[in-house]
Amino acid sequence: MERDEQRDVYRTLDLALRVGEVLLSSGAGTADTTATILSVTAAGGLRGCEVDITFTSMALSYQAAPDVAPETHLRLVRYRSQDFSRLTAVDQLVQRFARGEVTRDEASRELARLTSAGPPYPRWSAVLAWGVMAGGATLLLGGGWLITAVAVVTAIVIDLNNRWFNRQRLPAFYQQVAGAFVATAVALILYAVHAPVKPSLVVAAGIIMLLAGIALTGAVQDAITGYYVTAAARSLEAMLLTGGIIAGVSLGLAIGVKFGLSIGIEAETIQLAKLPIMVGAGALMAIAFAYASYAPLRALLPVAVMGGLGSMAFTLMTKASFGPAWATAAAAFVVGLGGYSLGRRSGVPPLVVVVSGSVPLLPGLTIYKGLYELMSLGNLIGIFGLASAVAIGVALASGVILGEYVAQPIRREARRLEDRLAGPRLVGPRRPVRPRTSRPRRRRRTD
Structure with a gap:
């Protein structure tokens, strides 16, 4: 069971980093890339993730519990491309995943298809x-x-x-x-x-x-x-x-x-x-x-x-x-x-x-x-x-x-994420995403 949970954490972190790689390589700002990565991890059920981005690398860390060692993943950004079609497709994929319209595995497969596809025009x-x-x-x-x-x-x-x-x-x-x-x-x-x-x-x-x-x-x-x-x-x-x-x-x-x-x-x-x-x-x-x-x-x-x-x-x-x-x-x-x-x-x-x-x-x-x-x-x-x-x-x-x-609309439900990242979103979801979890919520006993 623990191995399955570790595998789920790995897949979610990997998806978030691959999304961030596309955004960062396409010229998106670090604030936008960070917000999008955190949105993907939150939608995948991981709370409290920490992101560290430099110009050529991204590090994403998740700690499941205070007494558990954090799991940290690193991904290098080796290319720079001005491909707005790929940027748009990935942005829409993140929003669909945040809304629960696609599962994590479906999003991962679609992201792999988008990054390997050629240009849309001759x-x-x-x-x-x-x-x-x-x-x-x-x-x-x-x-x-x-x-x-x-x-x-x-x-x-x-x-x-x-x-x-x-x-x-x-x-x-x-x-x-x-x-x-x-x-x-x-x-x-x-x-x-x-x-x-x-x-x-x-x-x-x-x-x-x-x-x-x-x-x-x-x-x-x-x-x-x-x-x-x-x-x-x-x-x-x-x-x-x-x-x-x-x-x-x-x-x-x-x-x-x-x-x-x-x-x-x-x-x-x-x-x-x-x-x-x-x-x-x-x-x-x-x-x-x-x-x-x-x-x-x-x-x-x-x-x-x-x-x-x-x-x-x-x-x-x-x-x-x-x-x-x-x-x-x-x-x-x-x-x-x-x-x-x-x-x-x-x-x-x-x-x-x-x-x-x-x-x-x-x-x-x-x-x-x-x-x-x-x-x-x-x-x-x-x-x-x-x-x-x-x-x-x-x-x-x-x-x-x-x-x-x-131009950015000021809305109360978006203030928490916006205050943390201190910038307008040029790429990524406009609202913070509540994490989805497959575990049922326990009911408090009243007797």
Whole structure:
């Protein structure tokens, strides 16, 4: 009998850790992952579990009684993937298990099927979606149709190269360097042949494409909610990957300077007359990123709405002279505020909507401007430009999280779990789960 109980405990802890692995590898915050793991263990009948999460590992401990040694399990997170379809499916599986609609063994088998299944869309369509996202970025920055077509082709080449590098086990840092260099090289070629386009927009679109895969929101969320170890690790990863982009662009600019090719900043100033184009471009970028990340089709409409609203808010705030950082923060707040409700209503985790909706706000042109001033002009103002890009990134992530805080419904039955974890749920059940037990409750004798 004790062996059967130990086996039940092991299966429940294993299921919880496997669920947490999917969430953590998909960019979910540590608070969200912890809450989901505790929800799975509570639904499996285990009370008082303790969770410890670092960037690459998760430890889950359960003590059946005060005089019994705790049982602790460890699971490593060896991969990072931007697969919103898997994240959504696992999130729904956890909610079904918490409601008692599936048993633990059924949930375990379904989780194994979900993690081993391939992408829901053909890979070529995801590659094309990355190109469409880069094309939307050029439209957002004031580019014409010719430079948009060039940006689409360039982004497709970058994604194909990165996929090949990934199969060769090349670290992500070098993939970022190669992708940024390709975008800069294309811009230099366009400038050398005197093409009637704005070459700098190709570089900016490539930077936005490469920045879109960096989980900056999760890093800021961990810092705000008190998980400083994982926040530091996520921030270091974001800085390293962004450093790869900077290295690739600066290498291309340095080569251009040697050959007398200097690509200036050619973005247009924001005009309210072009607000519909900017809103449409923002929605297109959000949809393309969501599709490239294999988000469910039902999520594309709310993603488009939030991408368009975020671009509109950014345009209006910039036109009102609030500065790029505050304009980005206000737009990100709008995305976080609406993304929570729209995500839940469409049956997907809000993380899918807010991350996709915030893609048009990434500071691609600001990074390029700082590098151009630093490399081509030898101007120290470029350092302040790069610092401005960092401020925009932090404003973007913190604005999204603040929007989630405001949007999250405050309910008494959820206060216990929310107070313990001190953060809004971007992934996982919204209410604490009461543990189910197969043992009958003893009745108190009244005689």
